[in-house]
Amino acid sequence: MLDNNGNFILQSSHGTILWQSFDYPTDTLLPGMNLTITHKTHALKRLISWRSPQDPSPGNFSSGADPDEFRQRFIWNGSTPYLRGSIWNNNLVIGQYVESIKSTIYYRLLTIDDEVYASFGLPPPSVALVQMKIDYSGKIKTRVWNSNMSKWTDLWSGPNHECNKFGYCGPFGYCDNTQPIVTCKCLDGFEPNNKQDWTASRFSQGCHRMEAITCGQGDGFLNMSTMKIPSQFLYVKNRSLDECIAECTSNCSCTAFTYTNMSIDAINGDETRCLLWTRDLIDMEKLIGQGETLYIRVNGLSGTVYCFCFSACAVRYTPLFPGPVELQ
Structure with missing residues (x-):
């Protein structure tokens, strides 16, 4: 089954989920995906860049939580830190209002069964399409779909300098x-x-x-x-x-x-x-x-x-x- 949020799910005849694409992120984080940032039960997960604009094989850059301290996240170039995000101070929702889509994009940490996850999304009834993506050059981007131009538009990207x-x-x-x-x-x-x-x-x-x-x-x-x-x-x-x-x-x-x-x-x-x-x-x-x-x-x-x-x-x-x- 292909869910409406983009999750591709393999399930049994009884409805038990056997495998789902949201558990295996590539270079893109979609609303509804939970990126594992502690490793009490499950392995840490990272977004992995493409090798080049035309080559979707795994590239040099990856993004995820610090394996020693989940409160901060990194972009790595191989094993070398390339960019570090601000340190999370709690697991409450952090919101950023975006005028172009008339909605707030939220970022949050949440705990499920003693495991900590990072996620983002839009509150209902927003119907805008958004994504977070790491590109082949190591930039992390928050993007929104522009239906008038039929392409993704960057709301934020970094590093800028x-x-x-x-x-x-x-x-x-x-x-x-x-x-x-x-x-x-x-x-x-x-x-x-x-x-x-x-x-x-x-x-x-x-x-x-x-x-x-x-x-x-x-x-x-x-x-x-x-x-x-x-x-x-x-x-x-x-x-x-x-x-x-x-x-x-x-x-x-x-x-x-x-x-x-x-x-x-x-x-x-x-x-x-x-x-x-x-x-x-x-x-x-x-x-x-x-x-x-x-x-x-x-x-x-x-x-x-x-x-x-x-x-x-x-x-x-x-x-x-x-x-x-x-x-x-």
């Missing part, structure tokens, strides 16, 4: 998408490891601190909002905001943290999400109108938070400790 590729700006560098010309920048209080390369738009060596951290000497935190937060995080379960702050400040190796207070529908019953980083911060982006707040450890003495941005310091730096704070 070299700067958006995984780790392009190096350690402690971030891709600034808020400027007319998207480019790499160092975090405030950091400078390029190789200024000559940085000037020549070669950013892979990243940045380093201009002033070393003095652990336990009143360290503060640089507050950066609307960020795609870094990769390689440590998830600390069941922590309040104050406890999350304490986890980072008590660990001299902690370079940054972020926190989300989730809903009661959170996966595994944990209503909080405290993420810590104890290594270099890699693959960050400054986003437009979305993202999370990242708190980056900076040097401070006797309650002083030192600013390196020279202008608008009072806006960019938010102390997380009670008492007066001197901005210098």
Whole structure:
């Protein structure tokens, strides 16, 4: 049977499903398909690109969840990370209204029999045709069928710039998408490891601190909002905001943290999400109108938070400790 949602089903005379195409995605995710992103019971699933526009055999690029941390998803070029998505903070529906189809496309995580799946779709009574697809060049696209032109139209695709590729700006560098010309920048209080390369738009060596951290000497935190937060995080379960702050400040190796207070529908019953980083911060982006707040450890003495941005310091730096704070 070919279902109306595109699922091709082999079933017994009693109606038992013996095999279905939705369990074996190729390069395209359709509404109603559940992409397995944990592996308690079933193997992880990925979208696999074509080899070329004319060759549908498996290509070099694939897309799916991080096998070690289902909260983030990757596009891989072979076994090398090519693009990393933002980190999921819960399993509630994330919606994006699309004017051209007069409907909202939703993305969600859902739990079925202790397994976690990713899916997307349109709420009824929408009749628009949408799909997610990874193409032969490694771009992931959300597309809608344009009946007037009889072709698929891209609503969104990525990466849009070299700067958006995984780790392009190096350690402690971030891709600034808020400027007319998207480019790499160092975090405030950091400078390029190789200024000559940085000037020549070669950013892979990243940045380093201009002033070393003095652990336990009143360290503060640089507050950066609307960020795609870094990769390689440590998830600390069941922590309040104050406890999350304490986890980072008590660990001299902690370079940054972020926190989300989730809903009661959170996966595994944990209503909080405290993420810590104890290594270099890699693959960050400054986003437009979305993202999370990242708190980056900076040097401070006797309650002083030192600013390196020279202008608008009072806006960019938010102390997380009670008492007066001197901005210098």
